[in-house]
Amino acid sequence: MNAGMDKVLSVLTAIAVVAMMLHVVAHALMRFFLNSPLYGTNEIVSYWYLPIVALLGIPAAHLQKEHITVVLLVENLGRKAQNVFLIFACTMGAIVSLGFMYYGFQEAMDKMAMGATAGVTDIVTWPVYFLVPLVFFFLAALYILDIFVVARTGDPDIDVRTGQKAEAEPLDETAL
Numbered sequence: 001m002n003a004g005m006d007k008v009l010s011v012l013t014a015i016a017v018v019a020m021m022l023h024v025v026a027h028a029l030m031r032f033f034l035n036s037p038l039y040g041t042n043e044i045v046s047y048w049y050l051p052i053v054a055l056l057g058i059p060a061a062h063l064q065k066e067h068i069t070v071v072l073l074v075e076n077l078g079r080k081a082q083n084v085f086l087i088f089a090c091t092m093g094a095i096v097s098l099g100f101m102y103y104g105f106q107e108a109m110d111k112m113a114m115g116a117t118a119g120v121t122d123i124v125t126w127p128v129y130f131l132v133p134l135v136f137f138f139l140a141a142l143y144i145l146d147i148f149v150v151a152r153t154g155d156p157d158i159d160v161r162t163g164q165k166a167e168a169e170p171l172d173e174t175a176l
Contacts (some may be wrong), residue, residue, distance in 0.1 A: 009060040020049035043118035088145045095150040097140035104132030
């Protein structure tokens with residue numbers, strides 16, 4: 001399940017990055033060869049592509065367990081004490097995510113009501129504001145799922161679907 005969600009997020013992010021790249025290259029080529037750049041490229045990149053890439057990276061990092069963690073306090077504790085701290089951290093993460101979702105939704109509704117555009121251009125930007133509550137709702141759901149996994153199994157690395165310990169991906173030494 002997590003692998004499927006991770007794949008969807010990765011594909012959507014890759015599509016946004018490729019679309020942004022093609023858009024910027026087309027803009028530069030048209031400006032250089034035809035002296036006619038694409039209208040609103042800077043606004044589209046900054047108000048559409050970049051927020052999509054950045055926001056989709058948040059739950060993707062959670063799914064891949066790539067968020068920054070500080071284990072100085074809990075690394076020497078027993079498994080049960082570590083799980084208590086993990087459940088507390090996930091609860092706080094879910095609460096904060098739900099707060100961002102709530103206020104993000106209010107902001108998106110305000111932007112939609114005013115028909116927000118990119119600065120002085122007429123490029124519509126309000127729809128992308130709805131990505132904030134959607135992403136943080138998804139992130140809160142992931143935190144809540146983590147709470148249930150830890151509470152039920154006592155191990156944060158158990159795959160809920162299979163009941164097996166999730167395999168750590170081998171270290172890619174070529175990337176170092």
